[in-house]
Amino acid sequence: MDQYGVALAISGAILAALLAGIGSARGVGMVGEAAAGVLAEDPSKFSKVLILQLLPGTQGLYGLLTAVLLLSQIGVLGGEVIPLTFSQGIQYFMAAMPIALVGLFSAIYQGRTAVAGVGIVAKKPDQNGKAITLAAMVETYAILALLVSVLTIFSLK
Amino acid sequence: MxxxxxxxxxxxxxxxxxxxxxxxxxxxxxxxxxxxxxxxxxxxxxxxxxxxxxxxxxxxxxxxxxxxxxxxxxxxxPDTDELRFLVVGNDFHNIKAALKSFVAQEPEVRSFITPSIIPPQEIRDAIFNKDRKDLPDFARNAIEKTYNVLVRTRDGQLADIMLDAMALDCMAEFAARTRSSFVTDLVELISATANLKIALRAARTGKGEQFLTDALCNTKTISRNELIAATLKGEEELKAFISNSTYGGEVEQLQKSAAAFEKWCDDLIISHISSAKYKSFGxxxxxxxxxxxxxxxxxxxxxxxxxxxxxxxxxxxxxxxxxxx
Structure with a gap:
């Protein structure tokens, strides 16, 4: 079973980047569609809607960061892979799950909130700060998940 | 989502x-x-x-x-077909206008309204040239049914009420395709209030059962058969029936005037659609x-x-x- 230790750890890293990346792509895509709708009517609102579109993109970066840290911890990036037991592999795999799953869902929900925010910008452009704040609130949970993943990875020996 | x-x-x-x-x-x-x-x-x-x-x-x-x-x-x-229910009523109006002109042998139809699904001139040509094969099913069926009634009875009012009822049924059918409860509830509201207006007018003018059967469309919130039965018993009985229905609040408006009732119906629709102000999807x-x-x-x-x-x-x-x- 120990031969699967490294494979499990790498799978965790891949899922962190993959799922969080999918969530961000979905979220950014949704906001982009809404933003394009507003820009088709009023191109001067570009800078305001761009900030909203960027917000759901951070989860993908958190997933990437987690994946890089994990791969670095187990020596994959350094060129010298550290042998891991099955149990250690599972530990690394599970360490990556918070940002993988929370990243996926929080990016989609943040995208939804940002789409609603684009509606605010369309009708009341002076209120875009409130739209950004509402969407940014969802970010909290992605940051918490990132912290848990990173701290767990660093604490594993 | x-x-x-x-x-x-x-x-x-x-x-x-x-x-x-x-x-x-x-x-x-x-x-x-x-x-x-x-x-x-x-x-x-x-x-x-x-x-x-x-x-x-x-x-x-x-x-x-x-x-x-x-x-x-x-x-x-993204799918324009889903919105056809919004204007299909205008197509039925245009069918009505073209049929009336045809019966009166007036080649020019003056009262077409737009926007509509079918260009009004196509409806006019289909009726005048008796070539309906290129029309959508709903329009072809409506023309055939109404044309037969007109030829048989020469009753323009009957043709009108039949087309109005068919328009509402068609609107409900198209609305169901959106699979949005917001839309189906809205169309139900429009159909039910239209039925109430017709029933009230029929009760006041003493119209019979056949008229009501032809004129009333199918609705979910008010039983068509019960509405017909209440209308046939007279205006007071009808108002009592309405006051016990989902639309109980409108009896007061009914007693004021037809215009007040009409406004109440329109305001009810605006009240229903207001929830869409806060939706970002769909x-x-x-x-x-x-x-x-x-x-x-x-x-x-x-x-x-x-x-x-x-x-x-x-x-x-x-x-x-x-x-x-």
Missing amino acids: SMKETAYINAVARIRFNELSLLSSADLEQLITAKDTKAALAVLRDKGWIDHEGRQDIDDSFKQQAEAAWELLMEIA IDPLVAYFFAKQAEIKSVRIIISCKQIKLPAEAIRERVREIYV
Whole structure:
């Protein structure tokens, strides 16, 4: 079973980047569609809607960061892979799950909130700060998940 | 979140922007308090409604406003078929107008209305040339049924009420395809209030069962058979029936006047669509925008008509519809 230790750890890293990346792509895509709708009517609102579109993109970066840290911890990036037991592999795999799953869902929900925010910008452009704040609130949970993943990875020996 | 919901993200954002051009309650108040028709038309010109003042232009602008709203929806909707229920009633009106002209042997049909699914001229040609094969099923069936009744009975009123009932049934059928409870509830509201208007008029004029069977459409919130039975027993019995139904609140409006009841029905629709103001996904905001535009056009038409007969502002306010924005 120990031969699967490294494979499990790498799978965790891949899922962190993959799922969080999918969530961000979905979220950014949704906001982009809404933003394009507003820009088709009023191109001067570009800078305001761009900030909203960027917000759901951070989860993908958190997933990437987690994946890089994990791969670095187990020596994959350094060129010298550290042998891991099955149990250690599972530990690394599970360490990556918070940002993988929370990243996926929080990016989609943040995208939804940002789409609603684009509606605010369309009708009341002076209120875009409130739209950004509402969407940014969802970010909290992605940051918490990132912290848990990173701290767990660093604490594993 | 379904794919269908997210398909409307871009369209909803564009609708939100276009909602800014709808007249606000302050705009309507400005129109109401304008000192005369000319001043009211000047306000509309400032709002971009009309290019020039004059009676002909305001009539054109009502038409243009309705057509522009429909064209916008056709441009932005990911599936334009889903919105057909919004204008299918105009197609039935056009069928009615063309059939009347055909029966009267008047080649020119004057009362076509737009926007519609089928270009009015196609309906006219299909009826006059008796070549209906290129028309959509709903139009072909409606023409065939009504034409047969007209030929058999020569009763224009019967043909009218049959087409009105068919229009509402067709609207409900098209609305069901959207799979939006917001839309189906809205169409149910329109159908049920239309039935109540017909039933009340029938009770007052003593119409028989056959008339009611032909005129009333199918609804879920009020049983058609029970409504027919109550109408046949007379106006008081009908009002008692309505007061015990989902639409119990409108008995008071019914007792005031037909105009008050009509306004109550329109306001009920605006009240229903108001929930779409807070939605960012799905077809609902598009539908709400179209109905909001219709209500706005109706209100402006009422204000201008009242101004022309010099009604006081208070009397105009009582007639003006609720607004969406």
